[in-house]
Amino acid sequence: MRITNILFTGRLVKELEGLLNAEEMLNGRRVRFVPDGEVSSEDLDWADAYVAFHPTANFHFGNLKWVHSLGAGVDRYMALGDRWPDEVLLTRTITSFGQKIGEYTLSYMLKELQHHDRFREQQERGEWKMVAPRALDEMKVVVFGTGEIGQELARVLAFFGVRVEGVSRSGAEKDHFCRVMSLEEIDDSCLRKADFIINTLPLTKETERLFDKRFFGRVNQAVFVNVGRGATVDHGSLLDALDSGGLKAAVLDVFEEEPLSADSPLWSHPGVTITPHISAITTPEEAVECFLETLETVESGEELRNRVDVGRGY
The missing domain is CATH 3.40.50.720 (NAD(P)-binding Rossmann-like Domain)
Structure with a gap:
């Protein structure tokens, strides 16, 4: 699978932009960093990869090939229910x-x-x-x-x-x-x-x-x-x-x-x-590390250890 257009959004978007701004890290891929409330329908249609903790309110699959959750949980993605296309890969963040x-x-x-x-x-x-x-x-x-x-x-x-x-x-x-x-x-x-x-x-x-x-x-x-x-x-x-x-x-x-x-x-x-959902916070550095590792594995076609079985929901 070849990924060319990556849309980042959610609460870590500014931090991720700062960490991923080195062109060599993304090998010339086109990237957009958009705050959660500002993601447009055009952004979603443009992207073939979507990276965020959860779907935006206006989320649709458009031309997506891959969705990557910045958290370990994917229940808000699973709430999309029967709308999930078989051809769209879903992965989650695995860190410490x-x-x-x-x-x-x-x-x-x-x-x-x-x-x-x-x-x-x-x-x-x-x-x-x-x-x-x-x-x-x-x-x-x-x-x-x-x-x-x-x-x-x-x-x-x-x-x-x-x-x-x-x-x-x-x-x-x-x-x-x-x-x-x-x-x-x-x-x-x-x-x-x-x-x-x-x-x-x-x-x-x-x-x-x-x-x-x-x-x-x-x-x-x-x-x-x-x-x-x-x-x-x-x-x-x-x-x-x-x-x-x-x-x-x-x-x-x-x-x-x-x-x-x-x-x-x-x-x-x-x-x-x-406690306010702090038992296992995803740090920006961990998010970037897992994202880049997953991107490399997605494109190589190797087995993904963090792939979500959409049918099971985890």
């Missing part, structure tokens, strides 16, 4: 997301196990009361999603002696997991014994609202961490589980609506920690 998410998750696990909040409250009261920390190697973690990000997360946690079990669509064994179950195979005992449940799943028809009332009814004082996609969680059911004691706490980095609405009850719930 797994390592970043591993560090993000580990920070909140340690915060819980080392009783940071409790000791801060005691300090404010001038109270000296010893509470023994819990060790990481005593923890059982269930990770939903055993792809590249899930495997790296499991590697990070397993290094500290955490027992990590995985859940995936297929249930196929993967490195760094003690065992992997399919979504259909997961049993109540596994969830009841989990200290932390971490979601890294993409958003698909199978995973939408997967974490619902029935699911949270199967857990027992676990901490739920969502670094996957917001729409995989029924937040009403999550809040009910926190209120009833089924969930001990929730750490949420992704939401169906972003930014999260100011009137969302999630903001004020004492059991919820909210």
Whole structure:
């Protein structure tokens, strides 16, 4: 496949323009860097490659051969549904997301196990009361999603002696997991014994609202961490589980609506920690590195490790 006209847009467009302005990096290809709200129908018709975190409001395929997502998730592209042509390649960015998410998750696990909040409250009261920390190697973690990000997360946690079990669509064994179950195979005992449940799943028809009332009814004082996609969680059911004691706490980095609405009850719930989708940010340098590597592979016809199966949605 030969790519000649590349359209860049979205929140990193200025940074990408600065990094890609060296002509030798793009070998004379024609390139447009257009802010998200300024992409025209003519821009889309001109391009044979589209590079952005998500489609613009006026997006259409025109003469596109290749779409490259600057993020790991592609659910907003998948929302185009049956409109996706078979001949248009879709790829996603793969960088150090797994390592970043591993560090993000580990920070909140340690915060819980080392009783940071409790000791801060005691300090404010001038109270000296010893509470023994819990060790990481005593923890059982269930990770939903055993792809590249899930495997790296499991590697990070397993290094500290955490027992990590995985859940995936297929249930196929993967490195760094003690065992992997399919979504259909997961049993109540596994969830009841989990200290932390971490979601890294993409958003698909199978995973939408997967974490619902029935699911949270199967857990027992676990901490739920969502670094996957917001729409995989029924937040009403999550809040009910926190209120009833089924969930001990929730750490949420992704939401169906972003930014999260100011009137969302999630903001004020004492059991919820909210972060603004920062667990695995794509840096401009990483975006450029992955884009150039993918462009070279696309044009060489070699196998792509970051190709998206449009039928599956990931």
